Amino acid sequence: MALSEVDRLIQLLARLPGLGPRSARRAVLHLIKRREALLDPLARAMADVAVSIRTCSTCGNIDTVDPCAICRDEKRDRSVICVVEDVADLWAIERTSSYPGQYHVLGGTLSALDGVGPEDLRIDRLVGRTSAAEVSEVILATNATVEGQTTAHYISDRLAGTGVTVSRLAHGVPVGGELDYLDDGTLTAALKSRRRLGATE
Amino acid sequence: MIEWTDDAIVLSARPHGEGAAILQLLTRRHGRHAGLVRGGASRRMRGVLQPGNAVVAHWRARLAEHLGACTVELVQNRWAQWFDDPERLAGLDAICAVSEASLPEREPLEPVHEAATAFLDHLDAELWPVLYVRWEIGLLGALGYGLDLSSCAVTGETDELVYVSPRSGRAVSRRGGEPYRDKLLPLPAFLLGKRAPTHADFLDGLELTGQLLRRHVLNPANRDLPPARLRLVDRIRDSSTISMHSDTDQEVT
Numbered sequence: 001m002a003l004s005e006v007d008r009l010i011q012l013l014a015r016l017p018g019l020g021p022r023s024a025r026r027a028v029l030h031l032i033k034r035r036e037a038l039l040d041p042l043a044r045a046m047a048d049v050a051v052s053i054r055t056c057s058t059c060g061n062i063d064t065v066d067p068c069a070i071c072r073d074e075k076r077d078r079s080v081i082c083v084v085e086d087v088a089d090l091w092a093i094e095r096t097s098s099y100p101g102q103y104h105v106l107g108g109t110l111s112a113l114d115g116v117g118p119e120d121l122r123i124d125r126l127v128g129r130t131s132a133a134e135v136s137e138v139i140l141a142t143n144a145t146v147e148g149q150t151t152a153h154y155i156s157d158r159l160a161g162t163g164v165t166v167s168r169l170a171h172g173v174p175v176g177g178e179l180d181y182l183d184d185g186t187l188t189a190a191l192k193s194r195r196r197l198g199a200t201e
Numbered sequence: 202m203i204e205w206t207d208d209a210i211v212l213s214a215r216p217h218g219e220g221a222a223i224l225q226l227l228t229r230r231h232g233r234h235a236g237l238v239r240g241g242a243s244r245r246m247r248g249v250l251q252p253g254n255a256v257v258a259h260w261r262a263r264l265a266e267h268l269g270a271c272t273v274e275l276v277q278n279r280w281a282q283w284f285d286d287p288e289r290l291a292g293l294d295a296i297c298a299v300s301e302a303s304l305p306e307r308e309p310l311e312p313v314h315e316a317a318t319a320f321l322d323h324l325d326a327e328l329w330p331v332l333y334v335r336w337e338i339g340l341l342g343a344l345g346y347g348l349d350l351s352s353c354a355v356t357g358e359t360d361e362l363v364y365v366s367p368r369s370g371r372a373v374s375r376r377g378g379e380p381y382r383d384k385l386l387p388l389p390a391f392l393l394g395k396r397a398p399t400h401a402d403f404l405d406g407l408e409l410t411g412q413l414l415r416r417h418v419l420n421p422a423n424r425d426l427p428p429a430r431l432r433l434v435d436r437i438r439d440s441s442t443i444s445m446h447s448d449t450d451q452e453v454t
Contacts, residue, residue, distance in 0.1 A: 017219055112252065112298040112429035113213060146252045146280050150294055150432070153287035157439070171284065183248055185281030192282065 006032075058129070060105030060122050062087050070094075070103060077101040079136040081129060083155060085109055085143055093141065101139075104129065109147040110154055123155060130164050140168040144189070203269075204261035207231055208276075210317055212301040214250035216242050222250060224271055225301050226258055229314045233304040236260050236271025246273075252297035253279040253321055279321050289324050291429070291436040292333055296320055298429035303340065303418045310343045330437060331391060331398050334406035338392070341410065346370055346417040350393060353377045363388055365409055367416055386412055400437075407434050 014024035031039040056068035063069055080101030084090050090103050106121040130138055138159060142148035156166045172190030209226040217223045222241025226234050241250055255277040262269030283289040296317055316339045320332050338348055348370045352359045355377030364373040364385035378385050389405040391398035411426055419425055
């Protein structure tokens, strides 16, 4: 028996992260009940995004325009590039509104076993970008995992000859964190990268 | 219900579904073992499930052949202190990757676990690459392809052993190996305990064990050395910080 459109919608929604068949049914029911306020705008928004979404050819961010809005923005500092693993990480940093520079999305990390090599990540393109005269610093904001750090070290080697400053994010006690609840790995990292009190930058 | 609790080293954790992870462990008494960790992709668990970490694992399944569910408790975080040390991080990554690629699943090989623990505990030693090469030789031995460096396989000499036969893993002297020198692997002198290792020796050692692992263990299973192991060689080759000792008394082995 052919599935009705509603069933098909439920099945598709159930494949989203965080949703199962039961919650997808609830969501669909809710959408149908609020057709004008939710269902129609959602359908239009999804159709628009499906047509216009693309990956920025410069930084790897996703946006409806290429180059993306961040790369186009004249007000942003073009001398700093922040390297992140994934678009989600880029969004996380953007939410802080404390970073005025450009980004570079790698699209993953070097894997120890699965054969994700440098050629699978956008590392060559990053090296190409840093060779532009205006770039003076690359901030490596890969995750604080073994793979993330291995990737960061690899990139820092690749950039060794280019003359740009390579820095990485600090690792340590989270803001609002209590030492007693920290795992010993974080504490070790925090102790190693302690800094002088009262020192500016 | 089958269950056990064992000391283990985390080799890798792959995300599975939304919140879970499939964990590969090198356990003390149960060999290389996999298990599903519920909530393994969570923020809390991600730090625990990093390669090289020492954990106590509790595994349970209804039947022995099932993947089973695993809970782990962190004993020691081994990698956080090597965050900023690309060479040692590469060593840690390589030992985990090589263990995962070459060890048979669920075959108890306690010496391999023991040696890996010793390596990770002594990663701060200056000559840690020696320990790494020694560990791979031990691994080959545990898998049944041990080296025999006591005498030359061709002439029976015990002096001037400079090659290893890739086929038998036996040492070959300079004289005995002359006709086959293209096919033989160089034997770094530090493995005979004769000389403190040099930078080139580390590379020869890694080449030796790498070739043997390929030939005997990985290629028959249609695999190659894992990328992390290849990157370790690149790291050591380019490294200027790995010391080249001239002091013979500083043998770590």
